[in-house]
Amino acid sequence: MVRSISGIAALARMGFIAVIVAGISLPSLAWAQDPKPSAFPQGKLADPAGTPRDYRSQWFFLHTDLSGKEAKDLLDRLEKMLALVSRYWGKPPQKMIETYVIKDMKAWPAGSLDERGASMVAAGGGLTVSLGIPLGPNGPDDPSKPRKFGNVTAVCYCGADHGTPQHEAVHAYCAQTFGTTGPVWYSEGMAEMGQYFRDGDNRDVQIHPGVAEYLLTEGRKNIKSLRGIVNNREQTGDSWQNYAWRWALCHLLANNPNYANRFRPLGLDILTTQNRTFEQTYGDQADHISFEYKFFIAHMCNGFRCDLAAFDWSKKFxxxxxxxxxxxxxxxxxxxxxxxxxxxxxxxxxxxxxxxxxxxxxxxxxxxxxxxxxxxxxxxxxxxxxxxxxxxxxxxxxxxxxxxxxxxxxxxxxxxxxxxxxxxxxxxxxxxxx
Ligand SMILES: [Zn+2]
CATH class of the missing domain: 2.60.120.430 (Galactose-binding lectin)
Structure with missing residues (x-):
């Protein structure tokens, strides 16, 4: 059984350092395959905030105490982001994503929320819990074959701030589509890109100003190395600072034309066969990538465009x-x-x-x-x-x-x-x- 907790987006509250809850007890597999019936009434557009209700869109099943109008706006945004995300990875969503979005914890009846999800939300973060049996062609977890994970179900728990439901939805999409969210640097970096998704042009940097300031000032004295970001020892939910570096690397690789055309296949490989690493993919571009990463951090600001700032290394001097x-x-x-x-x-x-x-x-x-x-x-x-x-x-x-x-x-x-x-x-x- 895959038991993974992928995600704490705590950037909305600067300084919060999330800690993974240990000793997880998950609902039964039967629940994963057959979602439990909801305890909440069906919401309508005119409903006021303050009572948990259910709202549905094409791919999201939302339980929230937001108003009907806020719920609809959130679903619209999540659907737009999911359309972009599934186009990027080239796979349509496999099933509905169940999401709890909690504005006021007091509005929720006792026992109506998963305890781990509720505690993460109370701490200003979010959590995606995924479970299911990974099926390879020759049975569960066949390491010799590309894995197929159609039966994984993910449930998200989020605060009602703008970005966290988007961050967690990226984890849920990856878990339900690929059965994994990938190594921490990729999983959280891509989810942070989702957190900052906006309707319209997403090529310019638009992040929490405190995060931009942190990267800029920390970059001057103690920039985190690329190796330090992509290493496998880091854990999800460690610190908002580590999330900032992961976002920066993923944003650069996804938007700079020198690296973007290798980044998407690398990501797909990370999520499926897991044959390639960051080093293998970009080894022959190490000097260029390291230079442009430092340049990006040194000029970190909202509005910065990695595509426009890219250096043309093909020209000889x-x-x-x-x-x-x-x-x-x-x-x-x-x-x-x-x-x-x-x-x-x-x-x-x-x-x-x-x-x-x-x-x-x-x-x-x-x-x-x-x-x-x-x-x-x-x-x-x-x-x-x-x-x-x-x-x-x-x-x-x-x-x-x-x-x-x-x-x-x-x-x-x-x-x-x-x-x-x-x-x-x-x-x-x-x-x-x-
Ligand atoms: Zn996350």
Missing amino acids: LALQGSVARNVTVLAERGWQPTQATVASDKNYELATSGSWTLSKGGDAIGPAGTSDGKGRLVGMIMKEFEMGEPFDLGAGGDFTPPENGNLWVRCRDEWAELGDNKGKVTLTIRLKK
Whole structure:
């Protein structure tokens, strides 16, 4: 029998460190296969909050003391997230997800809630309990074959804050669809992505501001290593800080085009055959991934777009020599972009630019000189062996002496949180000065 507790989302209450309840006693298997009839009345849209009622949508069976309107909004959001999640993993949900969403514990009659679920919710977290028999083609838990887990049932217990029901629903979907939620870094990282799911565009970072602040400040002094995140010794429900690092890694891998196309197959493998590891998948990209992970943490803020900030590692750099010129198209919405020019601090270069960009929807066109306060200015940065130098102004053109030797990268100066609405491009030509 699979007995797993996968999930405590306690980020809504900063500082709470969740502890897994030991000595679990689970309901019988018969209950798992045949959900118990509900003790609560059927809810309607007009119902006020304060009494536990049942609400159903296509894939969710919700018991909650939220109002009918709040319950409907929650179900709408959960269905949208589940549609995205099941598209991402390429498997439709196998069965309804039963979820308790508890706004006020006092509204629930004694004995109506699973004790472990209730205590997690009281502590500001959530809990998904899954049970069932894992069936391989040759019987239970056949280790030689991809596993099939159609008979696992998961039940979620959550507080009524915005994200926890979404976090737990990701666990429940994985448990019921794949029979496992994967190793802790993946299970909780992906569930945290679910926690922050919003209707609409999910490419930009939108997380608890305290979590963003923690990653930013901790990243400066003691960044958690990738190995430290993906190791198998960590446990679910350990600390909100560990959840923050897991989210950061999963968000980066899912959204940065340099890594996203390997991340989805890795995840599917993690949830099914379990043949591949993070190290095997990304071993040949270790330097790049480590650099971009540090860059992401160093610029952590709501609005940051990993897809736009991605570094294009496919472009090769060469020293500029003789009268050879390098032409580069610089896009306003992208982060640092390669010029393919290796420059030297003891040489002078000539720069010419053309074109313009806008930094907001319907905003004025700005040339590469930028505005008087430097917004929209063309800026450069020298990179050497994955070490970035300080950014410096390039502007509209003219003579330029690099501050150090290395590869020249350029971008349009704008807040990292605000690249998404930028439009336009500037063409840059650079050559050695005669
Ligand atoms: Zn979780």
